[in-house]
Amino acid sequence: MRIIVEGWRFLPHSYSLINQFLLLELLDRPEIQVLHRDMPYVTDNWQPVSGLLGDSREPKLHLIPQPTGDESADAILRVYCPFNLAPSTTHRTVMFGCTEWGIIPQSILRGMGVSSFQEAHNNSDTIIVTASHWSRDGFIRSGADSDRVVVIPLGVDPYFYKPASPEKRLALRQQFGLGENFVFFTNGLLFNNRHGMARLLKAFAAIVQKFPEARLILKGRDYLFEARQEIARICSQTLTASEQKRVQERLTYIGKNLSCTDLAALYQIADAYVSPYLAEGFNLPVLEAAACGLPVICTQGGPTDDFIHPDFAFPIQSQLEQRQLESGEMRFVVAPDVDHLIHLMERIIEKPALREKARQAGPKWVGDRYTWKQVVDQYLKVLIPQSKPSFTAPVIHPTPTNTATGRLIVEGWRFQTHSYAIANQFQLLEMLQYPNLELFHQEIPFLDRNSQPIQGLFDSESESALRAIAHPPPNLFADATLRMYSPFNFKSALQSDRTYLFATTEWGIVPQELLRLNPGKSLEALHQNSNTVIITSSQWSKDGFLRSGADPNRIVTVPLGVDPTLYKPLPKEERASLRQELGWQEDEFIFLNVSSMTLEKGIFPIIFCFTKILEKYPQARLVLKGSDLIYKSWESIVFTAKKILSDRGLEEFKAHLTYIGDPLPSSQLIRYYQAADGYLSPYSAEGFNLPVLEAIACGLPVICTQGGPTDEFTHADFALQIKSEVQSVESRGEMRHFLAPNWDCCIALMEQLISQPDWREQVRISGPQFVRDRLSWQQIVTQLLEVMFPSNPSPPSNAVTVQSLPQDLPIFGESPLNVEAIRESPLHLG
Numbered sequence: 162m163r164i165i166v167e168g169w170r171f172l173p174h175s176y177s178l179i180n181q182f183l184l185l186e187l188l189d190r191p192e193i194q195v196l197h198r199d200m201p202y203v204t205d206n207w208q209p210v211s212g213l214l215g216d217s218r219e220p221k222l223h224l225i226p227q228p229t230g231d232e233s234a235d236a237i238l239r240v241y242c243p244f245n246l247a248p249s250t251t252h253r254t255v256m257f258g259c260t261e262w263g264i265i266p267q268s269i270l271r272g273m274g275v276s277s278f279q280e281a282h283n284n285s286d287t288i289i290v291t292a293s294h295w296s297r298d299g300f301i302r303s304g305a306d307s308d309r310v311v312v313i314p315l316g317v318d319p320y321f322y323k324p325a326s327p328e329k330r331l332a333l334r335q336q337f338g339l340g341e342n343f344v345f346f347t348n349g350l351l352f353n354n355r356h357g358m359a360r361l362l363k364a365f366a367a368i369v370q371k372f373p374e375a376r377l378i379l380k381g382r383d384y385l386f387e388a389r390q391e392i393a394r395i396c397s398q399t400l401t402a403s404e405q406k407r408v409q410e411r412l413t414y415i416g417k418n419l420s421c422t423d424l425a426a427l428y429q430i431a432d433a434y435v436s437p438y439l440a441e442g443f444n445l446p447v448l449e450a451a452a453c454g455l456p457v458i459c460t461q462g463g464p465t466d467d468f469i470h471p472d473f474a475f476p477i478q479s480q481l482e483q484r485q486l487e488s489g490e491m492r493f494v495v496a497p498d499v500d501h502l503i504h505l506m507e508r509i510i511e512k513p514a515l516r517e518k519a520r521q522a523g524p525k526w527v528g529d530r531y532t533w534k535q536v537v538d539q540y541l542k543v544l545i546p547q548s549k550p551s552f553t554a555p556v557i558h559p560t561p562t563n564t565a566t567g568r569l570i571v572e573g574w575r576f577q578t579h580s581y582a583i584a585n586q587f588q589l590l591e592m593l594q595y596p597n598l599e600l601f602h603q604e605i606p607f608l609d610r611n612s613q614p615i616q617g618l619f620d621s622e623s624e625s626a627l628r629a630i631a632h633p634p635p636n637l638f639a640d641a642t643l644r645m646y647s648p649f650n651f652k653s654a655l656q657s658d659r660t661y662l663f664a665t666t667e668w669g670i671v672p673q674e675l676l677r678l679n680p681g682k683s684l685e686a687l688h689q690n691s692n693t694v695i696i697t698s699s700q701w702s703k704d705g706f707l708r709s710g711a712d713p714n715r716i717v718t719v720p721l722g723v724d725p726t727l728y729k730p731l732p733k734e735e736r737a738s739l740r741q742e743l744g745w746q747e748d749e750f751i752f753l754n755v756s757s758m759t760l761e762k763g764i765f766p767i768i769f770c771f772t773k774i775l776e777k778y779p780q781a782r783l784v785l786k787g788s789d790l791i792y793k794s795w796e797s798i799v800f801t802a803k804k805i806l807s808d809r810g811l812e813e814f815k816a817h818l819t820y821i822g823d824p825l826p827s828s829q830l831i832r833y834y835q836a837a838d839g840y841l842s843p844y845s846a847e848g849f850n851l852p853v854l855e856a857i858a859c860g861l862p863v864i865c866t867q868g869g870p871t872d873e874f875t876h877a878d879f880a881l882q883i884k885s886e887v888q889s890v891e892s893r894g895e896m897r898h899f900l901a902p903n904w905d906c907c908i909a910l911m912e913q914l915i916s917q918p919d920w921r922e923q924v925r926i927s928g929p930q931f932v933r934d935r936l937s938w939q940q941i942v943t944q945l946l947e948v949m950f951p952s953n954p955s956p957p958s959n960a961v962t963v964q965s966l967p968q969d970l971p972i973f974g975e976s977p978l979n980v981e982a983i984r985e986s987p988l989h990l991g
Contacts, residue, residue: 235253379412694716753840756842761899
């Protein structure tokens, strides 16, 4: 395998550093031959800088051969800016890039020599790799083909970025003259306000009035963009004279080039990292800070949402804003709230337990997910044509990293077909596999008090295991309580230390009906007056809770899953036999939907679009699996069909409809997924949409609404997305937000699915593989238990564990720390 990488080396620019870490990791793969073509720097003033990666790593980069003009390769990877979408002679052309402002600015387009990014991408086969969903949205908003924009996060090298031992840290702080000072640290270009310098300096001025021992270290990159005078200007324009004086005495600016070893030392001596950014493509320093054990305060709503965790991160409440430049160009920013920033900085100073928790959790979180080795593993799936790329779903590693020792009380529903009950039962079955987890279950009355438990939803062995879970005795005290029911109960559990509430919101807010256990109380008040942590299954759902006032520090996203030993494709012969058993003709094309058949599940477009398909494909059939016991699904279907179809159309529709309204065991429901040809879900409001994932696991191609929670676990290899618009409607005095799928687009995608039998066959491989790799219940429960049972304490503080490195390395890497090379004078504001 030969890969040509085009980019910058030996430059303290983010693209250059990313390129170099990618190269070093690729060089460790013996099956890959790496060549590197040096690209011109943006300006002639930039010259190569030595010593950034240390004496042992940097020579490896010098030894990489340059490709000749006619040298062939299997793939080319471009890591530089302005972007280059030109086709290449290799099998696959891949370009790394980030959009910080929610779009691609005109300055980048001019550098590319194009007027339209959409036209340039359409005329190219280039795959864009970007580092965050925020950045991916910016490419798509600028016209990129969404099927060729891949999200792969950035990484850190644990050789450099790791916590220092207490002894080393104390010695370093003494060398820097910090003593008992509380140090906030920020690292970046800092040359304009997209890093939030005005907000940070305003907040710091308030902090030092209350905490005069606070200090702020700013690390810029003067070699690329001189920021010292820019920061001084922001200070003079933002702060009063007295504020300027307080800040000047406590602020240090470092603009010189530093090696990774010396830069890591700045993280290691700090007490907290703060980044109130407005526009970022990824914000790698936040990840580096977490790897070094720092609590991080960063803007909510931007790219850092992809990789932070409540155990070490404190998101600043923000507003998404559109800003029009004098040129007429529109840019998007997330504007953090200064008062909330001040509150979080105060909280980090006042609560040393939070800092210690971050020191334990951050390095492990990053090491388990975001090393450059793991990043390059994902890059190779894109670069190697035989492998299918991982686009939007986070990579969840199957190896359990949590022993989950302790007692857990689960309060919820069993033996019901409600989605909360289904998730609860699969999670319980997986939790029973943890020998050190003492599990109890408290049955909660079902929503319909007249409803009786349903027998046979699981096989007899699983059902017996579920029934055997003990009820918690009155005097039991557990480590954690997990609630899996609605309406939501935010009260702190009396029988445990920690309380977790699994909850989803479909309509972009939390409706009052879900809070009816506490009538008249807002979600904000309920959440603030309890210790409850919300666990929700998607970013869409999380945004709804945040919009309704939930504390961002106590809400965690953990997706749902499937059991791939049950939900899987059938061999071709068995599938043909099953279709005959179900009474489906060989030439019928079966569209399936499993839902409540209510408005938000898309029953209107399902019926309308299917009847349009019948006009061209009379052999099509619609199979709807509803839930008459809970939702009266059949009544909803009849009402909708009568509302939008003529009498003749209604008869035609019924002739091509198969409806199942009774509860089915999982084994029977799976048969419908396995026998169908495509899954259809033009939903408007969902918290996760588990049937879409179940369909993918069974090898079905899916058609689903774009813009909602399914974006997080679907991929162009097996999913077609219906274009949609976010709309709002007032209902019962509340403003609800939903997605309006484009019906014409849905019809076109249904026709496309029918006409592509070869692609459907490929989906039967790629979809189940995707789910097995990332979203099995085993992997999901591992994540869930990591949230509820934080991992056991790390090794003693004087032992620094670094993945795959010898344990006798110096704490600061390859050479002694050069404090004098780092130290600079305080920033002069006069």
